[in-house]
Amino acid sequence: MGDKSPEKRNTKPGIEASPCMLSDKVKEAEAILKKCELCPRKCHVNRTAGQRGVCRTGDKPFVSSWGPHFGEERPLVGRRGSGTIFFGNCNLGCIFCQNYPISHLGEGQEISFEKLASIMIELQNIGCHNINLVTPTHQMPMILRSFEIARGEGLSIPIVYNCGGYESLHAIELLEGIVDIYMPDFKYSDPDMALRYSNAKDYPDAARVAIKEMYRQVGDLILDERGIAKRGLLVRHLVLPEGIAGTEGVVKFIAEEISKNTYINIMDQYHPCFRAFDNPPLNRRITDKEYREAVKMALDAGLKRIDGVTV
Numbered sequence: 001m002g003d004k005s006p007e008k009r010n011t012k013p014g015i016e017a018s019p020c021m022l023s024d025k026v027k028e029a030e031a032i033l034k035k036c037e038l039c040p041r042k043c044h045v046n047r048t049a050g051q052r053g054v055c056r057t058g059d060k061p062f063v064s065s066w067g068p069h070f071g072e073e074r075p076l077v078g079r080r081g082s083g084t085i086f087f088g089n090c091n092l093g094c095i096f097c098q099n100y101p102i103s104h105l106g107e108g109q110e111i112s113f114e115k116l117a118s119i120m121i122e123l124q125n126i127g128c129h130n131i132n133l134v135t136p137t138h139q140m141p142m143i144l145r146s147f148e149i150a151r152g153e154g155l156s157i158p159i160v161y162n163c164g165g166y167e168s169l170h171a172i173e174l175l176e177g178i179v180d181i182y183m184p185d186f187k188y189s190d191p192d193m194a195l196r197y198s199n200a201k202d203y204p205d206a207a208r209v210a211i212k213e214m215y216r217q218v219g220d221l222i223l224d225e226r227g228i229a230k231r232g233l234l235v236r237h238l239v240l241p242e243g244i245a246g247t248e249g250v251v252k253f254i255a256e257e258i259s260k261n262t263y264i265n266i267m268d269q270y271h272p273c274f275r276a277f278d279n280p281p282l283n284r285r286i287t288d289k290e291y292r293e294a295v296k297m298a299l300d301a302g303l304k305r306i307d308g309v310t311v
Contacts, residue, residue, distance in 0.1 A: 017177035022148050025174050029141035032171070033059050039091040039137050039168050040206040055091045055138035056106065061116040061146060062088040062139065064108035068128050073265055073307055075221065075229035076130060076160065076181075083128030083157070085119060091138045092164050093199035094187070096240075096276035103135065104274065116146035117153065124157050129228050130181065132160040140171050147178065158230060166203055167210035172217075181221070182214035183234045189249025197244065197282070204246075208253060211235065221263040221305070233258070238267045239294045241281040247294045248301075255301040265307035266294050 017025060032038055033047040043053025050058065068081030076082040086099070088108025101107040120131050136143050147159070158180035165184040186207050188194040194203035214233050221232030235258075237250050247266075254262050268291045276282040295309060304311050 026144045029144050038171050055089050057089045057138050060110045061142040062108050062110050064088045064102045066119050078129045078228045080127040082132040083123030084132040086134045087139050090135050092166050096282050098273045100274040113146045117149035120150040120155050130158040130160050134162045137163050165207040169209050172210050172213045176217045180231045181229050185236045186250045189246030193244050215258050220261045235264045239286050241286050248297045251298040251301040255303050260302045260304050263305045
């Protein structure tokens, strides 16, 4: 699997879910909320009856903000920006989260499915290249319901699933034919680090399974003649101080079990936030040396499409 070029995979658009198939997917996703297993935590709360699990979210869309975003990867941003929707709350517990007012403090408001659909149409109408769903994992059924409405109103630009990587396999399987671009984080390769800093010891295993399924659905990232992403997998990995993120294990998995042509962003922008100040070595930024070593690990693993790096 690891040596297939993007030109030899996914040269045709994915099969779009038919209206009937989409309706069935929405119903199946909403049924999960009654004994929630949307993520590997499997809280088993009935979110349709007002119960709350780790993500502290009910059964309606909970949104913080939206608009064209120009700080994403180049294939998403283009000239008109990525149509980003930030969903409130999160199923992870990262003590260094750089969006902690949204993910931990619950900044945002509950809105209707119709409102979320209208936001998607608004972002398309102002020229955004895609709909970028940020932290969608715990709100997937609500997003599907709103997407069904928006598609009926003419939504046609690619859907980006911009998630933390802590996903349920079943939930990702339901998204086949709907999501065009998967953009998961792969935060850790060491379960002990995942437990200590995100309260998710099973994170590495869950991320591996989910990313394999994402790749099965969409393959390597395909760009159009303008360099804008149309379809495929884009992985993010945030380098953390003193090797906490386990970069070597992450890039080795991507190269050996996904594809050496995976588009990967080895991210250098870590800075202390939230509770990181009280948890050294997360209380400092990474050094230039730490970042260079991380990029070298990706290159040594054989990865060929590293964001911002000429191979």
